């Protein structure tokens with residue numbers, strides 16, 4: 001049986017802390033096994049357009065703690081949904097054959113694909129065309145069911161918790177209601193875990209639609225009890241009961257055109273109007289995706305990377321590394337993409353938060 005000799009590696013979708021640690025975790029052991037590593041640039045865009053560079057140990061040395069990705073990333077380079085601009089009009093075309101052509105021209109035996117839900121969908125489609133793929137799950141949103149945690153999430157939660165510590169002091173000085181909007185798309189993990197770690201008084205997440213009156217009551221009650229400030233941590237995908245998600249804009253070039261954002265401002269405005277309390281809002285935005293990974297993410301990323309190259313060498317193609325308890329296992333990419341991980345209203349973190357007085361904007365959980 002032919003041995004694996006050349007490995008491609010790419011980072012797809014939105015970046016997050018820990019990507020470089022995975023690239024290092026793949027590349028160093030690959031060289032120890034005598035393999036060549038080709039870094040594909042800017043996610044699938046590089047695979048379609050033929051942009052790549054060979055990675056040597058010197059390229060991955062010293063990158064464990066650096067944020068971002070040395071390979072570049074993109075969420076607009078889906079080979080099956082490629083946006084072509086002509087006279088200001090966007091036409092979506094299929095360029096998957098170009099991706100396959102480059103894979104063959106580069107003489108790759110496998111591509112290690114690091115990404116979230118969207119990236120894994122594309123990886124799965126490419127594997128159906130004959131490409132050998134090994135997946136590594138990444139996203140600050142932590143919304144992949146197949147793994148107990150994605151790397152990047154812990155770092156994002158750390159940023160949220162630190163921001164909440166800072167908001168607490170200014171909120172309490174000025175007796176204000178401080179609303180913070182955090183990322184997470186359609187999952188509330190960042191708001192839940194970040195809000196819990198940062199001592200938020202109200203946490204609003206997509207999985208538990210909130211009631212405006214319950215939110216107003218909570219801040220007013222706190223005020224009456226002498227707590228003259230409140231911290232509200234809102235997931236960008238949170239929505240009121242019978243209401244809808246707040247969309248900032250749509251960009252047809254992206255794999256998922258919807259860009260969320262704006263619910264923090266709305267919550268802040270409505271609280272001010274309906275309670276008379278002074279409010280301010282902060283949108284934490286891409287601060288949650290930037291900077292150095294936490295020690296947890298550095299360790300998880302390194303384990304993911306080293307296990308992914310092992311899968312590749314053993315020709316366990318079509319599989320994705322996953323954290324199960326404290327062990328790294330692997331799952332079929334086909335199974336991994338079929339299930340999104342959302343917060344269950346009876347999740348232990350929800351119950352713990354509730355037990356210490358956090359409101360989820362609803363009377364009944």
Ligand code: F6P
Pocket residue numbers: 014075116139140141183184185236259260289
């Ligand atoms: O999926 C990661 C994520 O940061 C989401 O939480 C957020 O909604 C989205 O990406 C933002 O994407 P962009 O960086 O393209 O604006």
